[in-house]
Amino acid sequence: LDENNSSAGRLDGKMREKTLTMDTLNPQVKAVEYAVRGPIVLKAGEIERYLEEGGTKPFSEVIKANIGDAHAMGQQPITFLRQVVALCTFPELMDSPSFPEDAKWRARRILQGCGGHSLGSYSASPGVECIRKDIAAYIEQRDEGVPSDWENIYLTTGASDGIMTILRLLVSGKDSSRTGVMIPIPQYPLYSAAISEMDAVQVNYYLDEDNCWALDINELHRAYQAAKQHCQPRVICIINPGNPTGQVQSKKCIEEVLHFAYEENLFVMSDEVYQDNVYAPDCQFHSFKKVLYEMGPEYFSSVELVSFHSTSKGYTGECGFRGGYMEVINMDPEVKAQLVKLLSVRLCPPLAGQAAMDVIVNPPQPEEHTFKQFHQEKSSVLGALAEKAKLTEQILNSVPGIKCNPVQGSMYAFPRIFIPPKAVEEAKALGMQPDMLYCLRLLEETGICVVPGSGFGQKDRTYHFRMTILPSIEKLNVLLGKVRDFHISFLKEYSGLEWDEI
Amino acid sequence: LDENNSSAGRLDGKMREKTLTMDTLNPQVKAVEYAVRGPIVLKAGEIERYLEEGGTKPFSEVIKANIGDAHAMGQQPITFLRQVVALCTFPELMDSPSFPEDAKWRARRILQGCGGHSLGSYSASPGVECIRKDIAAYIEQRDEGVPSDWENIYLTTGASDGIMTILRLLVSGKDSSRTGVMIPIPQYPLYSAAISEMDAVQVNYYLDEDNCWALDINELHRAYQAAKQHCQPRVICIINPGNPTGQVQSKKCIEEVLHFAYEENLFVMSDEVYQDNVYAPDCQFHSFKKVLYEMGPEYFSSVELVSFHSTSKGYTGECGFRGGYMEVINMDPEVKAQLVKLLSVRLCPPLAGQAAMDVIVNPPQPEEHTFKQFHQEKSSVLGALAEKAKLTEQILNSVPGIKCNPVQGSMYAFPRIFIPPKAVEEAKALGMQPDMLYCLRLLEETGICVVPGSGFGQKDRTYHFRMTILPSIEKLNVLLGKVRDFHISFLKEYSGLEWDEI
The missing domain is CATH 3.90.1150.10 (Aspartate Aminotransferase, domain 1)
Known part of the structure; x- marks a missing residue:
């Protein structure tokens, strides 16, 4: 046996085959x-x-x-956000006179919610409790009093992680009646990627380019009816404001989508990571949740809705922190327990990202020194x-x-x-x-x-x-x-x- | 129609059913x-x-x-690690005399590798280039000169994320010849959870409790042969030092495992997150990679091996940062491109966790002021x-x-x-x-x-x-x-x- 001649082969002379090749790779x-x-x-x-x-x-x-x-x-980071995260990271800075008190009390409060008062501990899988509460309070204020329960808030590793997790609950690769996921076209390709990875059926509804990329309810009906021939459409994803298309959805259009989801028993995933990025003077961000609330209790108490937000966009642009949250409405309580279980396998979202999210939902107020x-x-x-x-x-x-x-x-x-x-x-x-x-x-x-x-x-x-x-x-x-x-x-x-x- | 009596029901009087229930939840x-x-x-x-x-x-x-x-x-955080991450988070601290120069130059170097010199940018999906290079250098030193290529290093969101990602490549839920994943029993339940979620077949090999939880090669053969009756075993997972069992594997035993993997064409996943946590005076950590190298080129050039590490364990215990890396050996280059594609969908691991990982692999040296x-x-x-x-x-x-x-x-x-x-x-x-x-x-x-x-x-x-x-x-x-x-x-x-x- 000449070992020198078979350096990449087996001792018995046969080449050892690779286990993982393009042929054996998971086709999804x-x-x-x-x-x-x-x-x-x-x-x-x-x-x-x-x-x-x-x-x-x-x-x-x-x-x-x-x-x-x-x-x-x-783009420059927002100073206050970085001050809070730096204080959480290195609490010795609490003694530094160059950090504002407004940032210090926020950092102290976040650390109070962390095991051992350290950003180095795991948090509970849905996130640090006081941050979840701050997010719920922020949503109530944003939506002018529509109630938000902090136990419906789950911190995530960027919005992408939340979107993947919710789809994972909804889609079984083994399903004989395959799950259809309705997505806008054009879409942000996280959606199509997740659908491929999970072997769901991508159901396209086309946005109307001639009408500023508006969502046309008739097109939703068309796409749904066509899809029903070969799969079971169970989810509708909306991106508002739009990515890649930049449109801002009207309140009327959101009502139509929610009514459609209500009628067809669809689970609604609302990607609202650009909620602070509205520029056109005649446009305004309307959250799906608030519109659902205003449609009355028969809607607000029944349509299953998850909304996603992130530290990566808005005016902070903190992509590297991988912060985000989702609010889950009307999810079956037993399913919610399954969601928590699934999240717990990954332990928790990064704590610095959670802290950054907290600053976004709990920014300086007019009476605070740092406000200006x-x-x-x-x-x-x-x-x-x-x-x-x-x-x-x-x-x-x-x-x-x-x-x-x-x-x-x-x-x-x-x-x-x-x-x-x-x-x-x-x-x-x-x-x-x-x-x-x-x-x-x-x-x-x-x-x-x-x-x-x-x-x-x-x-x-x-x-x-x-x-x-x-x-x-x-x-x-x-x-x-x-x-x-x-x-x-x-x-x-x-x-x-x-x-x-x- | 009495709307007051149907607040949770449909306008037509029927109750709207939930879309996502325990019956429709993804059974995996x-x-x-x-x-x-x-x-x-x-x-x-x-x-x-x-x-x-x-x-x-x-x-x-x-x-x-x-x-x-x-x-x-x-447990208290390692001061130097937190100083570097705080400097990266709030670079204004570079002017502060209370931060050591050793920490400053590391922070500067990390920021140099970040888009816009900000921890708030996405990194490349496999991680910041200079951190990957530091990790490769660390591995070479740890393994006494065994070469490590920085392009084989992928930063992860904790080790769990890396393990899930590699299993995702190997396991297709749709596979008719179902993929068997060999895991130790007792095991860390991330493995069984991932196997359930992906619908792979869990192949148990039992550690020997009477022999300090050692891995017995005969038991590996038994488990493999038994599994071959009903699935295609393609992966073997090892946790060394052991979780939950606390044993440290001997070099001889690692050789046996690698020889077995070589013979049976198994992909090797080596969970080495406790590599710095060895306490018994008669035990020593041996990396799977180094042992593979010492077995000779016919092994070192062919066995597909991924090793995982983390910021969460060792002496740093930085769980909340969700930092980690994997080193991938002998992976088919086309598959590696697929891995990068899959990672890119999630954009990148958290940057603070990447920075923390960098400190672990590039700690203060004896000649530096911070060493003591x-x-x-x-x-x-x-x-x-x-x-x-x-x-x-x-x-x-x-x-x-x-x-x-x-x-x-x-x-x-x-x-x-x-x-x-x-x-x-x-x-x-x-x-x-x-x-x-x-x-x-x-x-x-x-x-x-x-x-x-x-x-x-x-x-x-x-x-x-x-x-x-x-x-x-x-x-x-x-x-x-x-x-x-x-x-x-x-x-x-x-x-x-x-x-x-x-």
């Missing part, structure tokens, strides 16, 4: 797609490394407008976002072959782009979606990283991309100018037209 | 059990609230020896744990009807308890496991919360409980004294024997 994992960090972002990383190593491109940096990652785009600075920082972030939402819409709509709905809320524009037939053909020949070809070219020629619309879903033969409005105004102006120039030259290249003709 | 969720936070812990919570509200019991406080939650038991304090704190925690391990074993073994193997490592004792036949019958009549009856009585009479052995698995007709060795020595002495008194009176009550006869 294989089916998962997540475009926000997909191929285009891997490519962006490669280009970044190439530039770092001294390579040259027609641009000096990659701008990652692919993901709602505010701090990475230069806090309020200034908050307004400055939200004011800039509103300005950038407007700017993005305006510049994109000035480009021939690009049409962009108003960015009423959230952090994204999802413009429709005209892709000439010759480019569509070229993409097909390359085995890729036409908007993927477009976005790859945009990345390679300008360094701008956006996500193809095909990663979110879109109507056949329409093409889009999602970009964040998070870069600074200065950078956003440059970025949009580059998109404009790129788009025009792309059209020229593939349609053989001159500028005047477009 | 229903099958999940997690004793560490199970019924006994819920009961402990009730008693705590009862005491808080002024109720009286034969004890004044509940002592939670059910979970490895060091800080909740009074750091070393003192570390030695003090580990020294106390060693003392408590010994104390626990000694006192428990002094009780008639209790037999406790040496606590060689980890944070738990798993004593075998004699339960008289009359108590076994009573438990059966109540529909509960005999050791559940025992633990409930212990809780109600002494306030001590431990977990029944049945929650971890044990040989038929043997009974155990798991308790942590984390309380302070003073408290642990009191606790063990109470266990002793309780056990003796329990035996008396159910066997009608006097002390002398036991």
Whole structure:
């Protein structure tokens, strides 16, 4: 036996086969797609490394407008939030005169709720009790008195974790009458990824691009009836304000959705992580819970509703803390016990994220010393976002072959782009979606990283991309100018037209 | 239509049925059990609230020896770790003279690796690059030069998250040839919970209680051959040092396991979160990776191995940070890309936990100013744990009807308890496991919360409980004294024997 010749093989001369290969991999994992960090972002990383190593491109940096990652785009943290979390992390700072008392009492209160008064203890699986109570109080205030029970509040590891957990309760991979999950198209691809991973049936309802991406109740009926032919639709997911589409849902539309869910016995999952991100003067955030309450007790006491929130968006943009919560309404008490059991296997959400969430729901009040600075920082972030939402819409709509709905809320524009037939053909020949070809070219020629619309879903033969409005105004102006120039030259290249003709 | 009479019903008079009930709940969720936070812990919570509200019991406080939650038991955080995380959280502290330079440069370096130099940005899904590199360097040093590639390191949200993710790759619920996952019995119930949730087949191999809970290779063969009759065993999980059993595996035994995995084409998951928790003078931690390396290239280049580590255990006990990592060896490159895709759906592990992990793998060095304090704190925690391990074993073994193997490592004792036949019958009549009856009585009479052995698995007709060795020595002495008194009176009550006869 020559061991030198069989270094990767078995002692008996046969090669040892790998246990886990593409053939044996869980096929549901294989089916998962997540475009926000997909191929285009891997490519962006490669280009970044190439530039770092001294390579040259027609641009000096990659701008990652692919993901709602505010701090990475230069947004500054809210000082007060960081002060509270730092105090919780290193309580010796309680003696430091440079930390405000308003932050200190919040930190003390949070630590009082932690085992051994340490952020290093596990919390109860649904979260620290006083934080759950603060969240319930916040929701009551937000919803102008609609009652919120703190025992219905569950802290999560970002909103994604909560969404996955609730779907896990609802979906059994072994189910013979397969569970249908209704999601908007375009959607945030966490939903489609979770549906693939759990082997549920994705039931698409299309948002109305011609009507500012509004949700049309007739389309819900159509999608539901069509799905009933081959699965059991049991859940409806709504993202409001919309991701990637940036629309803010009207109260009337929310009522229609809830009435529909009531009639068809659907479980409602309401992704409201952008509730603080509303920019259009004629739009307002309405929580699904408040609208349900106002529809009367026959609705409020029966429709099963989970609403999700997060530290990652709003004016804080604290993505790295992985904080979030969900409020669960009308869940069967026995099922709730099962939910707690399931959460307990993962022990608890990160405590620093829980502390950050507490600051968001319990911010400085007008009578507190820290209010002025806090309020200034908050307004400055939200004011800039509103300005950038407007700017993005305006510049994109000035480009021939690009049409962009108003960015009423959230952090994204999802413009429709005209892709000439010759480019569509070229993409097909390359085995890729036409908007993927477009976005790859945009990345390679300008360094701008956006996500193809095909990663979110879109109507056949329409093409889009999602970009964040998070870069600074200065950078956003440059970025949009580059998109404009790129788009025009792309059209020229593939349609053989001159500028005047477009 | 009388709306007042149908407040919870439909407008048409029919009651609206709930969508999610125990009947429609995902049956795999229903099958999940997690004793560490199970019924006994819920009961402990009730008693705590009862005491808080002024109720009286034969004890004044509940002592939670059910979970490895060091800080909740009074263990102090490592100052240096908290300084680094606080600096990362609130970088204004870089100007503070009360923070050591050693901590500042680490914090600066971590922030340098974060988007926008903020802990509030998402990291890459596998974690911050410089932290992955620090971990690889740490592993190389720990394993005396065995190479570690930083691209094989993936940060996780605690070790639990990593374990679930790897199992997700390996297990398909739809698989007709069902995937068998070999786990030790007794085991940490994350494993059985994950197996239930994913609908894999749990393949038990029994640890040898008469031989200090050692792993017997013949038992592995037996379990494997028996399982092959009804499933496809593809994974073997090892917990070393053991949880709940506290044993430290010998190098010879690890070699045998790896040889077995090599021969039977098994994927190896090595849970090494207690690698710093070894107390017995004649024991030493051997990493599975190092042993694999020493077995020669035919093994080291082929056996698929994932090792897990965490911030929650060791001498730091930072559970609330939810930090951890896994090192993945010999994974098929295409599968690795699938792993990254799956991780990306959850975006990234919490950044504070990543920073905490970095301190653990990159602690103060002898030439640094902070070394002395750091070393003192570390030695003090580990020294106390060693003392408590010994104390626990000694006192428990002094009780008639209790037999406790040496606590060689980890944070738990798993004593075998004699339960008289009359108590076994009573438990059966109540529909509960005999050791559940025992633990409930212990809780109600002494306030001590431990977990029944049945929650971890044990040989038929043997009974155990798991308790942590984390309380302070003073408290642990009191606790063990109470266990002793309780056990003796329990035996008396159910066997009608006097002390002398036991």
